Amino acid sequence: MLELHGENEHFMATVTDFYAVYSDGTEAKADPFGNNVAFACADCGYPVLAVARKNQRGSSIENTSVCNGCRQHYVIEVRETTHKIIIYRAHEL
Ligand SMILES: [Zn+2]
Numbered sequence: 321m322l323e324l325h326g327e328n329e330h331f332m333a334t335v336t337d338f339y340a341v342y343s344d345g346t347e348a349k350a351d352p353f354g355n356n357v358a359f360a361c362a363d364c365g366y367p368v369l370a371v372a373r374k375n376q377r378g379s380s381i382e383n384t385s386v387c388n389g390c391r392q393h394y395v396i397e398v399r400e401t402t403h404k405i406i407i408y409r410a411h412e413l
Pocket of ligand 1: 361362363364365366387388389390391392
């Protein structure tokens with residue numbers, strides 16, 4: 321499970337073709353590839369990019385991905401065993 325607070329020094333995930341859901345369990349329109357995942361903002365539908373690497377955008381509450389459409393902040397959680405990406409609004413964490 322992803323360390324949401326950045327304690328894991330080696331955190332880096334390959335998320336190609338992972339299944340992306342929002343925190344309420346609904347499927348996200350997303351394009352996970354390599355260490356990156358582009359997904360549609362849950363609020364306004366604008367594209368948002370997160371990077372599954374330590375200290376990169378969307379990797380932790382200190383390094384959120386910000387929607388350029390509505391300024392919503394996001395953090396992703398990568399579940400490697402089930403090949404899932406969970407997309408949280410930062411204020412939910
Ligand atoms: Zn938005």
